[in-house]
Amino acid sequence: MSIPDAPTRARPRGLWKGRGTPKPNKDFNLDDHRPAKRQRLDNASDASSDDLGYYIIECTPEPSNHSDDEDEEMDSPDTVVDPENFAMWEQLKGSFATVVEQYESDNVDETLSLLRGVLDECHRFLRLYKDPSVLFATPGSRTPEALPSSPANKPPRKCKCRESPTAFHALLGTALFLMGNLVAQDPSIVLPKEPVDATTYWLAALDVFEMGENLPSRTSGRGCEAPEDWRMALVWGRTLLCVADAALRLQQQQQSLVHPQSMPPEPKWPSSSTSVFAVIAMRRSPACRRVNLASTPPDELLLLAMDHFTRGIFLMPHANPPAQNLGDRYVHPPPFSRSAELFTIAHEVLSIAERLSESSERMRWATWADSVLNQVPTQTSVVARARGRCWLVVGTAHVEALEALAETQGWNSQDSLEGVLDCEDADDTREALERAVEFFERATADETPAGEDEQDSELLVLYTEALLTLANFSKDEAKQEMLYQRAASLGVSLEGMDVDEA
Known part of the structure; x- marks a missing residue:
């Protein structure tokens, strides 16, 4: 049998001798590392050249004695x-x-x-x-899991x-x-x-x-x-x-500060x-x-x-x-109160929202805090007070935007003032303040008359502020006068509050 002239090259490392019945492959390229067979050119073996072939295998490297603990991202699931x-x-x-x-x-x-x-x-x-x-x-299992017949039928792995x-x-x-x-x-x-x-x-x-x-x-x-x-x-x-x-x-x-300090x-x-x-x-x-x-x-x-x-x-x-x-x-999991958790979240968000500089941000986060308080199962007087604070923040933020608009148009102009009070933002302002008054009224009605404390005094101040602000933005003079009388009946000093004397 004649063998075509071909360059003789040394057997690449990683190949092993194995018996088989290779088929001639004229297009075979030794530099191609696909797992193809190559005809044996050496007749020194007892077996015929047609019965021998070379196969590419991948060898796992020997385990190293060097520990890479510092480079590991996680402990092994089989860590003892x-x-x-x-x-x-x-x-x-x-x-x-x-x-x-x-x-x-x-x-x-x-x-x-x-x-x-x-x-x-x-x-x-x-x-x-x-x-x-x-x-x-x-601990993870060393035995590979059987592949499911269909990925859609694979049951979720239960947490153990x-x-x-x-x-x-x-x-x-x-x-x-x-x-x-x-x-x-x-x-x-x-x-x-x-x-x-x-x-x-x-x-x-x-x-x-x-x-x-x-x-x-x-x-x-x-x-x-x-x-x-x-x-x-x-x-x-x-x-x-x-x-x-x-x-x-x-x-x-x-x-x-004139020269702000860096972080x-x-x-x-x-x-x-x-x-x-x-x-x-x-x-x-x-x-x-x-x-x-x-x-x-x-x-x-x-x-x-x-x-x-x-x-x-x-x-x-x-x-x-x-x-x-x-x-x-x-x-037994630790006990908790869903109402207490919700109230704490809303209270802490509201305490920050009240101090934000942008009126739009104050409105956004006060409204979000009220949505959390709305999920409290039992609407007690404490919850009503907090919800009143939320809507007072929303209302006063609207007032700030309206005052800026009125200043650009001129407060002294009666037409400009009426235009501001008739705009859509003014309606949102009155709606927010009315909700604040409603919640404060509910909170004061539920309070026990055991005596005045600091929280009761704060509640009356907030209630009075909501009434006066709503009165200032009311278009009906009779309603405006009624709101002023309600504010005065609370017994809170009106000094320093914005009261329309007109």
């Missing part, structure tokens, strides 16, 4: 968790529950002592695990985790949020090595929440369909409100072995943009907070969920 560490995690949850209880009871000394212990234990877990969710996640994957980050972020609140109330409570600025704790909490949201176990597609943590979403939004409040205060102070750089933390803030800064995603209090508009931070609030409120149960059966034990 020390049972002692899991027991410590259970103790940490118990300590944190006590922290929340003491915080709500305004026991500052006890809260601080327990809170520092919680942060120290969280620091230890962060040093032990790059992804602390391996503590309570179900003992905790939500974000449970640790929700706990740590909430602890930092609470610590920041305590420092904001009294900066003298900090120890020598602790940050003295409350925003440092809040910004660190935002970083922790981002880390929990972007855990590899949640983004890689290999994890189960675990339900989202509505508590973390709500605290995330409340933390953004604290940062928005700090940004608003700083920017208002900067406006009064101080991020503190230089010691080694990660001594500071939980150093570990958080080291684990922060490069794509995570740190908030600049001096330049970030508070309205932008409120938008981010609204996204988290919307998600958390949607997922929040309407009643205390039942205990979870984990096979060997039952886990």
Whole structure:
């Protein structure tokens, strides 16, 4: 058998000798790395050249003894968790529950002592695990799953985790949020090595929440369909409100300065072995943009907070969920009140909305706060008072826009004044103020006559302001006089209030 002339080349590495019945391939190119066969040109073997061929195979590299722990993005799903560490995690949850209880009871000394212990234990877990969710996640199976006959018929993977994957980050972020609140109330409570600025704790909490949201176990597609943590979403939004409040205060102070000060750089933390803030800064995603209090508009931070609030409120149960059966034990979730959660969110948003400089932003966020209060199941006098404040903010924001319009047209002109009072914005103003008066009237009617306190006095002042503002923008003189009389009957001094003497 004659063999066509062909250049003889050395056998490429990665090929192995195997028997087969190759077919001649005249168009074969050795430089093409497709898994094709090549005729054997060497007759030194006992077998015929037609029975031998070469096959390309891929070899798995030998495992290296070098550990790449510093470059890993997550702990292996088969990481062996020390049972002692899991027991410590259970103790940490118990300590944190006590922290929340003491915080709500305004026991500052006890809260601080327990809170520092919680942060120290969280620091230890962060040093032990790059992804602390391996503590309570179900280990992954080494056996590949059978492919379903149809992707549409594939059942959803049931979550068998003992905790939500974000449970640790929700706990740590909430602890930092609470610590920041305590420092904001009294900066003298900090120890020598602790940050003295409350925003440092809040910004660190935002970083922790981002880390929990972007855990590899949640983004890689290999994890189960675990339900989202509505508590973390709500605290995330409340933390953004604290940062928005700090940004608003700083920017208002900067406006009064001749030479505004720049935002101080991020503190230089010691080694990660001594500071939980150093570990958080080291684990922060490069794509995570740190908030600049001096330049970030508070309205932008409120938008981010609204996204988290919307998600958390949607997922929040309407009643205390039942205990979870984990096979060997039952886990009772911490009690909560949906009404209290909704009221807290609306109250904190409204406290910022009242101080925003743009009237359009005040209207937007006061209206949003009222929509949250409208979801409170029991409309008590406290809720009615808060809703009255919301609509008073909306009404006075409309008044500010109308006054600017009237000044451009001239207040002294009767035709211009009547034109302003007849416009569509004036109708919206009167509607908002009438709703404020309605809610304030309901709140005062439900108040118990046990005696006047500071909140009752504040309510009467707000009620009087709503009546006087509505009277000033009323077109009917008889109604205007009636509103003035109602305001005077509340017994609040009208000094300093805008009263139309005409």
